[in-house]
Amino acid sequence: MPELPEVETVTKELDRKLKGKKIARVEVRLSKIVSFGPGTVSNIRKSSQRAASDFRKKLVGLKVRSVSRRAKLLIFDLSGPYSLLVHLKMTGQLIYLKAKEKKRKIKMFNRVDAPELLMPCKHTHVIVVFTDGSKLFYNDIRQFGYLKLVADKQLSYVKELLEFGPEPLSRDFTLKVFTDILKRRPNMPLKQLLIDPRLIAGIGNIYSDEILFRARILPTKRAKILKPKEILSLYKAIPYILKKGIKAKGSSVGDFIRTDGSWGSMGKYHYVYMRAKLPCKICGTIIKSIKFNGRTGSYCPSCQR
């Protein structure tokens, strides 16, 4: 499940690998994945055939200037001037193949018995071929993700770019900003507050669980009853855990893989995520899980208060 650290990992890898490359050819194997223009993805998906054709034609000949990230959204800055927005959602993967490398087998899941599939595979929905022969594959098992091409002058109309909260690793994310967010949602359980992208960008299920454990605060706790000391430890835990995730090149507990098909190692350091019914690494208490609007969260009932 790509969240901020996973998307950041992919961003850095692709920025390094794709910078300056020119797009020679684009193959869209599943048209609903791609769209063109600033409209909402669901609107565009209705006319996906035409959009796919526009998408392909516009991309050919453009150069990659840089790859960056906002929340969990990848932004390819292209010549033209266009930008390609890529959201991996649950199971999206971007796999890069060097020019000389003709074949690559990838394990799509971090499981011993996962099948090794030759790229492109049945889950490859878009292929971008560069003029030097290198390739970028977009794989997505659930097909929830998307690639959206937007003219730069229309970027300010892209709804999903406008509504994000502050980047938790930026200088703008001060203690005051965080305290104000808590004030705006006094009754929201902290678990839900942390994963709401309109409040803070980029945090999902994995990292919200780990952040709350790091701060030793229960996911069910509401913002209004936090003591100043708890607010501070929660505030500090956010960049601490996200940076740890980036350093480990992401968490491959689910389907996340890096652009070369390798796995991130953050999963080894999880204290609670995906550890329900296992003993807490600190105190041995059995980790519990709880549902928030259909989302599962895990916590240690002894360490977290």
Place this chain on the structure above:
DNA sequence: TATATTGTTACACC
């Protein structure tokens, strides 16, 4: 075959 899975949006209600 039913269910779990997630980020995000839509919408109803207060």
Place this chain on the structure above:
DNA sequence: TGGTGTAACAATAT
């Protein structure tokens, strides 16, 4: 108006 809660949606693996 805006906070809050719930449902819906995409498609697949198990």
